[in-house]
Amino acid sequence: MLQKRIDDQPSISPEMVREAQGILHQHLKKVGLKQTAQRDTILRTFLETREHLSTDELHRLVKKKDPKIGYTTVYRTLKLLAECGLASEVAFHDGIARYEHQYNRRSHHHMVCTDCGSSVEFFSNEVERLEQDIGRKYHYLTTRHTFQIYGVCEDCRKKNGVRRLV
Amino acid sequence: MLQKRIDDQPSISPEMVREAQGILHQHLKKVGLKQTAQRDTILRTFLETREHLSTDELHRLVKKKDPKIGYTTVYRTLKLLAECGLASEVAFHDGIARYEHQYNRRSHHHMVCTDCGSSVEFFSNEVERLEQDIGRKYHYLTTRHTFQIYGVCEDCRKKNGVRRLV
DNA sequence: GGTGATCTTGAAAATGAAATTCAAATTCAG
DNA sequence: CTGAATTTGAATTTCATTTTCAAGATCACC
Numbered sequence: 031m032l033q034k035r036i037d038d039q040p041s042i043s044p045e046m047v048r049e050a051q052g053i054l055h056q057h058l059k060k061v062g063l064k065q066t067a068q069r070d071t072i073l074r075t076f077l078e079t080r081e082h083l084s085t086d087e088l089h090r091l092v093k094k095k096d097p098k099i100g101y102t103t104v105y106r107t108l109k110l111l112a113e114c115g116l117a118s119e120v121a122f123h124d125g126i127a128r129y130e131h132q133y134n135r136r137s138h139h140h141m142v143c144t145d146c147g148s149s150v151e152f153f154s155n156e157v158e159r160l161e162q163d164i165g166r167k168y169h170y171l172t173t174r175h176t177f178q179i180y181g182v183c184e185d186c187r188k189k190n191g192v193r194r195l196v
Numbered sequence: 197m198l199q200k201r202i203d204d205q206p207s208i209s210p211e212m213v214r215e216a217q218g219i220l221h222q223h224l225k226k227v228g229l230k231q232t233a234q235r236d237t238i239l240r241t242f243l244e245t246r247e248h249l250s251t252d253e254l255h256r257l258v259k260k261k262d263p264k265i266g267y268t269t270v271y272r273t274l275k276l277l278a279e280c281g282l283a284s285e286v287a288f289h290d291g292i293a294r295y296e297h298q299y300n301r302r303s304h305h306h307m308v309c310t311d312c313g314s315s316v317e318f319f320s321n322e323v324e325r326l327e328q329d330i331g332r333k334y335h336y337l338t339t340r341h342t343f344q345i346y347g348v349c350e351d352c353r354k355k356n357g358v359r360r361l362v
Numbered sequence: 363g364g365t366g367a368t369c370t371t372g373a374a375a376a377t378g379a380a381a382t383t384c385a386a387a388t389t390c391a392g
Numbered sequence: 393c394t395g396a397a398t399t400t401g402a403a404t405t406t407c408a409t410t411t412t413c414a415a416g417a418t419c420a421c422c
Contacts, residue, residue: 064369064418085409100372105409121287123342125380126408141336150334156322161345168316170307172347176289179327181338230389230398251379266401271380291409292379 042077050077050116050131057114068099072107073116082120082128082140082149121176122149141179145186208243216243216282216297223280234265238273239282248286248294248306248315287342288315307345311352 054073055065075092076083083091089104108129111117117129122142137158138151157177165172220239221231241258242249249257255270274295277283283295288308305323308315323343331338 152330169350170347175345177343179341181336184335
């Protein structure tokens with residue numbers, strides 16, 4: 031899946047990787063699980079990405095570093111990372127679970143082109159505030175939200191003329 | 197799945213059902229498909245609900261009216277209804293596709309309790325405006341958006357004490 | 363450093379919702 | 393009416409996800 035960058039951020043630094051590993055190791059200890067080389071490799075690979083990765087896509091990247099690591103381990107580690115806040119699920123609408131790392135990144139949302147599948151990220155403080163407001167109003171203790179906009183990007187509109195105006 | 201009503205709206209009127217059937221029939225004709233008693237029954241049953249229904253849940257309701265209607269037909273009809281705008285998918289986070297009818301209802305969003313699965317609906321003009329704004333900014337022709345808030349409702353917090361603060 | 367209870371791993375199997383298949387039944391244009 | 397085309401629904405297939413299990417790795421305790 032393509033992604034158009036709106037703002038280029040530097041790729042993650044070694045210190046950040048170390049800090050993220052610290053977070054993971056602390057979480058593992060807390061819930062009585064063990065550190066393993068596989069889990070560290072998967073975390074490092076994950077941090078190096080800036081896409082929205084399916085388990086399968088991450089597994090493919092991980093195998094380049096250690097071909098012996100299996101799909102199941104990637105799948106389980108991704109859940110662990112989500113548990114300790116290092117990863118978060120982004121559900122697009124295609125029946126595949128995707129994850130992205132939130133490490134040192136501003137909270138953001140996605141606008142997805144329903145034609146070509148490319149996406150842009152955008153930021154909105156209003157949405158964050160809205161989560162708080164609505165939660166307070168109906169007495170929910172909110173933990174997170176999802177906000178996606180679907181539409182057709184400029185390129186696809188040019189490519190397809192007016193046919194696709196839905 | 198439970199749903200706490202925030203505002204009770206009258207259930208759908210006969211005229212609205214007729215109008216909805218008109219929309220479906222027109223759509224069927226347009227794409228070269230045929231009217232059937234099953235499709236009408238499924239539409240009528242669907243319009244009588246105000247929940248977010250999975251295919252399975254709607255199938256169960258439909259069977260009360262006509263036990264011979266199968267799951268597959270409900271599944272396919274729901275896709276048809278979505279095609280002509282009578283139904284829209286609401287993706288919560290549990291891997292099950294749900295639909296709700298938009299017929300004569302204000303655009304709204306959902307806040308879902310991650311503990312008990314109940315949900316409240318809320319309205320926000322800000323979110324609608326945001327779709328427009330962001331679309332304009334990045335030159336997307338937007339068609340729709342999804343916005344869900346996840347959290348723990350008051351009841352579950354009381355029930356579970358502080359254990360579940362996530 | 364051992365040691366062993368516990369956890370991890372990963373291939374394979376199971377699961378389950380969604381999607382497809384196919385033969386019999388139904389629709390509808392002419 | 394007729395028949396070409398579509399629909400139906402049980403059964404099957406698909407495919408991402410989740411679980412299982414036996415062999416291997418980890419680490420708390422000595």
